[in-house]
Amino acid sequence: MLELRNITYSYNRREALKEINIKIEEGERVVILGGNGCGKTTLLKLMDGLIFPDDGEYFWNEQEVKENSFKQRDFSREFRRKIVMLFQDVEVMLFNPTVWDEIAFGPRQLEIENIETRVENWGERLGISHLFKRHPGELSIGEKKRVALASILILEPQVILLDEPLSNLDPRTTGELIDLLLELGATIISSTQNLSLAPELGQRAVLISENHRKVYDGSFDELFEDEKLLLEANLLHIHKHRHEEKVHRHFHPHDWKYTKIP
Numbered sequence: 001m002l003e004l005r006n007i008t009y010s011y012n013r014r015e016a017l018k019e020i021n022i023k024i025e026e027g028e029r030v031v032i033l034g035g036n037g038c039g040k041t042t043l044l045k046l047m048d049g050l051i052f053p054d055d056g057e058y059f060w061n062e063q064e065v066k067e068n069s070f071k072q073r074d075f076s077r078e079f080r081r082k083i084v085m086l087f088q089d090v091e092v093m094l095f096n097p098t099v100w101d102e103i104a105f106g107p108r109q110l111e112i113e114n115i116e117t118r119v120e121n122w123g124e125r126l127g128i129s130h131l132f133k134r135h136p137g138e139l140s141i142g143e144k145k146r147v148a149l150a151s152i153l154i155l156e157p158q159v160i161l162l163d164e165p166l167s168n169l170d171p172r173t174t175g176e177l178i179d180l181l182l183e184l185g186a187t188i189i190s191s192t193q194n195l196s197l198a199p200e201l202g203q204r205a206v207l208i209s210e211n212h213r214k215v216y217d218g219s220f221d222e223l224f225e226d227e228k229l230l231l232e233a234n235l236l237h238i239h240k241h242r243h244e245e246k247v248h249r250h251f252h253p254h255d256w257k258y259t260k261i262p
């Protein structure tokens with residue numbers, strides 16, 4: 001359904017993605033992994049049609065997605081309704097005076113019917129109905145994330161792009177968000193640098209290296225076996241620990257669950 005063919009992208013002359021090939025089928029849940037600055041956000045923005053490749057092609061349902069494609073109103077409406085993105089910094093997504101207006105904004109723009117019922121449904125599903133009259137700017141980060149998510153899920157998209165969706169969330173909100181994502185039937189492409197939560201976001205791991213190339217595409221089990229690759233991609237680090245009198249060298253992810261020690 002989505003296909004990136006040999007995509008290269010640079011910001012002025014700074015490379016962000018290099019010769020990336022990815023094919024994603026409907027209903028897949030793909031997790032883009034990689035260290036800071038490897039190109040995860042850039043990749044998601046390309047898939048969301050916010051930026052366009054310098055080289056290579058991007059296809060959605062066999063149609064090429066180019067800057068010009070968005071000049072066709074039908075294509076643009078269809079694409080913007082079917083493919084949505086949750087930004088890592090959700091604040092950039094919130095600009096309406098109330099939570100209600102925020103969630104209703106997309107459906108109003110796209111002239112979707114039954115807006116009231118939809119807003120009520122999604123408000124309830126995300127546990128934010130009690131916030132409808134509040135100003136989005138004054139909410140907690142977890143509440144903001146739920147509002148931003150409601151504002152895109154209300155479009156009933158085919159593809160949901162999530163940029164580091166679990167960052168800055170407390171454990172309960174993280175769990176609730178993961179459960180909600182599991183209930184949705186959509187294709188979900190998320191990015192993360194959190195190795196222990198990554199398998200909760202999908203079955204297929206795509207690893208981007210520090211030199212902006214795809215270096216792995218497959219199951220998590222196989223990826224977790226390859227410590228060299230994880231180290232190179234900056235997802236694990238080694239540092240020294242002092243246990244009683246002995247100094248050990250351990251592999252460490254940036255969290256606690258991944259405990260395999262060489």
Ligand SMILES: Nc1ncnc2c1ncn2[C@@H]1O[C@H](COP(=O)(O)OP(=O)(O)O)[C@@H](O)[C@H]1O
Pocket residue numbers: 011012014015016034035036037038039040041042043
């Ligand atoms: N707006 C921008 N202008 C210039 N360089 C950018 C911009 N956004 C990202 N970059 C650069 O592109 C590379 C990839 O960035 P990004 O996609 O944000 O990585 P990630 O999301 O994996 O941390 C980095 O080297 C980053 O500095």
Ligand SMILES: [Mg+2]
Pocket residue numbers: 040041042088163
């Ligand atoms: Mg990023």
